[in-house]
Amino acid sequence: MKRHLNLTVNSEPRQILVEPYYSLLDMLRDELHLTGTKKGCDEGDCGACTVLLNGVPVTSCLVLAHSAHDAEVTTVEGLATREGLHPVQQAFAEYGGLQCGFCTPGLIMSAVGLLEKNFDPTEEEVRYAIGGNLCRCTGYTKVVQAIMAAAEQARP
Amino acid sequence: MTTEHNVLGRSLPRVDALDKVTGRATYAADVYLPDMLMCKVLTSPRSHARIVSMDTSKAEQVPGVRAVITGNDFPDRYFGSGAVRDRRIMARDEVFYIGEPVAAVAADDEVTAQEALELVEVEYEDLETIVDPLEAIREGSTLVHPDMPNFEGYGFAMGGNNCTLLDADRGDVDQAFRDANQVFEETYHSQAINQGFLEPMACAANVEANGRLTVWASTQGPYQVRAQLASVLDIPLSSIKVNAMELGGGFGAKLRLAFEAFPALLAMKTGRPVKLINTREEVFTLNGPRLATTIHLKTGVTSDGQITAREAHSVFDVGAYLGAGPNAGVGHALGAYDIPNFRLRSYGVYTNKIYVGSYRASGVADMHFAVESHMDSIAHQIGLDPLEFRLKNVVKEGDANVSGASVPANGLLETIEAVKEKMSLPRKSEEGRGIGISLGEWRSGSGPSTASISVNEDGTVSLLTGSVDISGSDTSLAQIAAETLGVELDQVIVAKRDTDMAPFTGPSGGSRIVYSQGKAVQMAAEDARDRLVGLAAERFGVPSEALSCEGGRVYVQDNPPQSLTLSQLAAASLTSRSGPIIGMAALSSMPYAPVFNTQAAEVIVDKATGQVRVTRFVQAQDVGVAINPMGVEGQLEGGAVQGIGRALSEEMQIDPETGRVRNPSLSTYLMPLAIDMPAIENILVGVPSADGPFGARAVAEPPGFGPPAAIANAIYDAVGIRIKELPLSADRVLAALQGQDGDEYHIDVEALKKAETG
């Protein structure tokens, strides 16, 4: 039986009817049609479904939708503003940090999560922050370069 | 080739970058249609069995279930992914592997569909099973498909379970072995691997009001899907439209019809749109991976290190069906070397396990591991530096390649030099730390290619091709068009394509898009340019030769201010004698253009655990001309990391009794993560190809095949052990360090030769 769920998604308060067994990922995709967040495994192994839950990167396939009650969720769709792309998005485009793009939303959210608490990460810290994000296309070299460049840009 | 280029050769962001960083790019699973049903597939739990009976009535009664189909709902026909028509889209009366589809359900949601599947009753009667290909190729072994000789498309092979046989011969090999100073024989084995694309297979289908079928597919080959779907549904090809959605990685796995037929038939039955999305487990168990290959090599060498003869026998596991072409690896058994005498054979063998699919440099990658490890091994045994031994034998311009074609000018030696310098080779090895190299050749992909280009009234250019973007190929194609027409990249619009709209094109695979499709785009752009110039010539009353097309305009060379912009010309063309500006081109094949590379790995081997860590990876590749250097580097880096995964950790563990995939998840099938990998170092060498667009060569395949050999050779350099089986996992390395003999695989070459001679 679907139950009501209140939460904020990309700064917008939402009230949604959701099945109790739905994951946050399925809720975002199937109910809100926010399909930028990807399902690569549904088992917590690939990171394609990464979103920010109260500012912290989580794999949304492992989070029950109802456990996000009253929480704040940010997905890849919520990053760009009227002024333009988020610096991490910009850097991924400029430095070639994406190919097929399926891992990209998840990688970007992991990177945004990292940069929100660490403005000046080392290359190793970047590699650890995206340690749960599989990418089969890029070999990570340009992904890491992009995140390092975004960090530099975002530094005050 | 350093002529002035404006757009070509620049590391511009991908044309689809914005869509992808904002999450707007639409993949097949992102298709939501009103009233859409979800499809789930029931698969066989048996390796080989007769289906005695099937009852779907209970499943049909589950509330929310709209239709259930079995093999009997499809027309009674076979289809083939490779050469042989050996397979039904859904099992009818017999199953040949664990995971073979036997029924499918369409329901209001996935949970209901899954629930219904569990109520489908199937009674099986087990039949004899054979899983090991080296056993299956033996005479008298259990047969997977006793009726193989009747399969349409079955050609020349030995029979039994051997369904394909490729061969290549030159010279008198036996005499050459007798004359050689030393002869070396080794057997190598590469494991079954999954392509690892991040986007699970997904598709949707809907029947339009006019009765035509629309399919949304995650595919590298929309026209292949259309043709195969028409065949299995027995409907006209023209009644199907395939939308090629954004592709979340394929690497060969998505070249052909996958599961589109299930939602298609269910949509036809229910009149509602139906979508299917594979789970990750299904990615491992339902869709053809690359299966294991065992290769026996024999090489004759003179006292000064010249190779005089090579024999190769390769046995590759096909699984239950030939889901990919026959193993092309045999054509690479000479490696990047000039060898006067050879006898090369590759045998495809049926077994009761998931059918084989394609994966980046299918077959070639396995052969490459064997050949480049073997080269290293011989060098050490005859006391030559591995690089020196290779240099003595490398192919040069004008040598005949394996099929007798003359090798054109190329950058092989430059790639060797570049890696040598970057890695400071030869370097004295330290205990536990080593460097290994490998050289490789790929042949730029060919095949039918088309393009059409129209110039819009605002001076922008619309590019239409039937090829699916993989690895940034759309961006390269757009750069080729922009360069040819003298406009900026942002003036080129790349149309999203479907099979109704775009002209026929071969699939995106085999590193053919930039080389072949790019050529078609260049020709189409030249055609459009000629028309623009012709129109301007008419207006100015000067000959076409007096004009140039550059910077968004056509101008008189001697008097540049006398010009018309593309926008003015396109607008004028609407009422001109020849009509709107449109350029077109089509071609069916491209000449032989080799791509050579050299790769080097530096590793640290932990002698206590057997753990191998790649600390540096350097590669140089002759790319001809880099259309987009950033894109090319991205290809090289991604390929190298896939290869490192294949070398060290990836393996589909297949149960030797039942053929079941034992590790169908990303936590048990270990692909490289960012924390495991070094930054990849690339060197782009540019010896232009004669025929590629602006001299470009293929890029994507070669970087993936060198790492296993380079790393195996580095392990030898570090600790003096030669491992001949992949992956080079910690337990295998440790066992070898402890002196255990790893020779687990054996091909009975004499029996194969005897079978051939009769």
Ligand code: FES
């Ligand atoms: S889909 Fe959530 S981690 Fe893979």
Ligand code: FES
């Ligand atoms: S870009 Fe394809 S998986 Fe990362």
